[in-house]
Amino acid sequence: MDNQQFKFVIIGGGIAGVTCTETLSQLLNDISDFEDRESILLVAGSALVKTVTNFKQVSRTLEDFQIEEKQPDWITQTCPNVKVARTEVVCLDSAKHTIYTSDDKCYRYERLCIATGASPKLIAEKCPLVLGIRDTESVSVFQSRLSGARRVMVVGNGGIASELVYEIEHCGVIWAIKDDSINHVFLDESAAAFMLTHVHERKQNADSATPSKRRTYTLDKARQAAVTRTSGSALGPDWHSGLEVTGAEPAISRNVHIESNCEVQELLTPEGVGSRNIVVDRLQGEEPQTQWPAYVKLTNGKCFGCDLVVSATGVTPNTAPFVKSGPFKVAEDGGLLVDERMRTNVVGVYAAGDVCTVNWPPVKHWLQMRLWSQARQMGHYAAKCMLADYQEEAIEKDFSLETFAHMTNFFGFKVVLIGRFNAQGLGVEEYELLLRITPGKEYVKVVLQDGKMVGTVLIGETDLEETFENLIINEMDLTDYKEDLLDANVDIADYFD
Numbered sequence: 001m002d003n004q005q006f007k008f009v010i011i012g013g014g015i016a017g018v019t020c021t022e023t024l025s026q027l028l029n030d031i032s033d034f035e036d037r038e039s040i041l042l043v044a045g046s047a048l049v050k051t052v053t054n055f056k057q058v059s060r061t062l063e064d065f066q067i068e069e070k071q072p073d074w075i076t077q078t079c080p081n082v083k084v085a086r087t088e089v090v091c092l093d094s095a096k097h098t099i100y101t102s103d104d105k106c107y108r109y110e111r112l113c114i115a116t117g118a119s120p121k122l123i124a125e126k127c128p129l130v131l132g133i134r135d136t137e138s139v140s141v142f143q144s145r146l147s148g149a150r151r152v153m154v155v156g157n158g159g160i161a162s163e164l165v166y167e168i169e170h171c172g173v174i175w176a177i178k179d180d181s182i183n184h185v186f187l188d189e190s191a192a193a194f195m196l197t198h199v200h201e202r203k204q205n206a207d208s209a210t211p212s213k214r215r216t217y218t219l220d221k222a223r224q225a226a227v228t229r230t231s232g233s234a235l236g237p238d239w240h241s242g243l244e245v246t247g248a249e250p251a252i253s254r255n256v257h258i259e260s261n262c263e264v265q266e267l268l269t270p271e272g273v274g275s276r277n278i279v280v281d282r283l284q285g286e287e288p289q290t291q292w293p294a295y296v297k298l299t300n301g302k303c304f305g306c307d308l309v310v311s312a313t314g315v316t317p318n319t320a321p322f323v324k325s326g327p328f329k330v331a332e333d334g335g336l337l338v339d340e341r342m343r344t345n346v347v348g349v350y351a352a353g354d355v356c357t358v359n360w361p362p363v364k365h366w367l368q369m370r371l372w373s374q375a376r377q378m379g380h381y382a383a384k385c386m387l388a389d390y391q392e393e394a395i396e397k398d399f400s401l402e403t404f405a406h407m408t409n410f411f412g413f414k415v416v417l418i419g420r421f422n423a424q425g426l427g428v429e430e431y432e433l434l435l436r437i438t439p440g441k442e443y444v445k446v447v448l449q450d451g452k453m454v455g456t457v458l459i460g461e462t463d464l465e466e467t468f469e470n471l472i473i474n475e476m477d478l479t480d481y482k483e484d485l486l487d488a489n490v491d492i493a494d495y496f497d
């Protein structure tokens with residue numbers, strides 16, 4: 001068995017792993033007396049790797065970039081001090097500082113960064129009618145199954161479910177959510193109420209929409225068929241743009257039915273429904289005798305038929321090869337716990353992106369969410385930490401990890417979330433909310449704690465993100481300005497200039 005040695009090994013060809021690799025490569029190049037520059041190995045289990053292009057800092061914390069998928073060897077061209085192993089890590093011997101791969105090779109490392117991402121956490125594993133969405137392959141399967149479907153059940157109330165429900169056309173959609181209101185992961189009840197009518201509206205034509213500042217995702221369709229052993233890297237922003245997300249009912253433009261406060265109790269076959277005399281609920285206009293390949297019994301007592309179920313119910317970090325062979329501390333959500341220098345509890349092993357869970361003292365304006373931007377920021381910071389530890393130097397935490405900032409799009413609206421946008425971690429007595437809502441146009445929410453802004457939700461073209469971001473970061477006392485803060489007649493940017 002080969003036993004090559006590298007100073008730095010990074011596992012994972014997603015945005016966290018690739019950013020970590022590129023940053024390390026750059027940092028080593030910048031050190032004129034570094035004796036062994038050719039000492040970075042990227043182990044990429046997927047056929048394609050992700051890279052960030054056209055990166056722009058929109059404001060102090062909001063970023064704008066595009067994502068491209070490339071062949072792993074591309075990185076050796078742009079970063080000549082990097083070697084790439086296109087294989088999957090199956091085991092780690094932390095005592096020997098060695099990883100073992102599926103092609104019977106092993107590699108020794110001095111510092112290792114695990115950036116293996118996460119996989120969909122499905123409501124039912126191994127059920128062919130239940131699909132998850134993560135990578136290009138899973139999207140292809142979903143598209144082809146949807147093309148023959150009359151009705152799909154979408155389960156989950158976060159990012160993927162919200163995007164899918166808005167995108168699916170020519171197919172009935174039943175959206176089963178655990179909560180009172182839609183998109184609970186990102187929006188509170190008032191913001192969800194603002195969005196609700198737009199769930200049922202016809203999707204805006206992407207071509208006619210205002211050009212958006214948000215980051216975009218470029219999918220090389222010619223490479224979609226690439227075969228991978230491990231699941232590929234997670235899709236990213238605008239993954240659905242340009243993709244056909246249409247079912248088999250041309251007569252239906254949009255038909256979304258929401259079932260709230262429920263979970264899936266049981267998945268049933270037509271035979272199961274018949275033999276147990278289960279009463280099947282019908283949607284308006286549905287023929288009494290309609291037969292479905294699957295039936296879903298919900299905890300609210302209702303039972304609906306559908307052609308397929310999309311389980312958009314969150315992710316589980318990909319830690320299996322490591323936790324089975326090393327004494328890793330793992331968080332409740334399954335992520336590898338990392339300290340403020342992105343170190344796991346195992347000597348010489350770091351983690352970044354979706355695979356890790358931060359174990360930091362609370363940061364006033366920041367919280368972890370498994371997002372593209374945080375995967376990039378953590379990959380970048382992990383590289384700096386690995387090198388700083390190697391050189392026994394101190395390092396400051398990245399500014400980007402001090403203030404949460406997310407720019408996305410839901411139900412046709414630009415959505416900007418900054419700081420503790422939903423007062424996360426604050427007791428009900430501890431904060432005050434200011435709201436300005438113009439139905440169909442904009443929704444502005446400010447979270448104040450002790451007179452200072454600690455978070456904001458901005459929906460629509462509000463143009464307030466930069467000003468509010470500054471007010472959050474600068475921790476300005478706004479007690480005397482509260483009345484004017486959301487007054488549409490006050491030019492707030494000018495006010496605080």
Ligand SMILES: Cc1cc2nc3c(=O)[nH]c(=O)nc-3n(C[C@H](O)[C@H](O)[C@H](O)COP(=O)(O)OP(=O)(O)OC[C@H]3O[C@@H](n4cnc5c(N)ncnc54)[C@H](O)[C@@H]3O)c2cc1C
Nearest residue numbers: 012014015016045089116117233234353354370371372375
């Ligand atoms: C459908 C969808 C839409 C999304 N939309 C958005 C959005 O709009 N905005 C946003 O901010 N975020 C979005 N996200 C989340 C975002 O894509 C992820 O948070 C981010 O991509 C995580 O990056 P990562 O590098 O940590 O993990 P991943 O992208 O999952 O990459 C992990 C890599 O590790 C490899 N790997 C795994 N195990 C091994 C192994 N044993 N050996 C070798 N390699 C291995 C995998 O093949 C993969 O290439 C979306 C996610 C999905 C699924």
Ligand SMILES: NC(=O)C1=CN([C@@H]2O[C@H](COP(=O)(O)OP(=O)(O)OC[C@H]3O[C@@H](n4cnc5c(N)ncnc54)[C@H](OP(=O)(O)O)[C@@H]3O)[C@@H](O)[C@H]2O)C=CC1
Nearest residue numbers: 156157158159160161178185263312313314315370371408
């Ligand atoms: N525009 C964006 O920013 C997007 C971001 N993403 C990211 O991609 C990742 C995957 O997305 P997604 O799968 O939507 O994950 P999310 O974490 O966004 O949402 C998962 C949702 O499923 C719910 N849920 C969990 N288990 C069950 C269950 N057994 N039955 C019913 N509901 C359940 C969760 O509720 P609870 O929270 O109560 O557990 C939550 O509402 C996330 O990290 C997400 O942030 C994805 C798409 C778009």
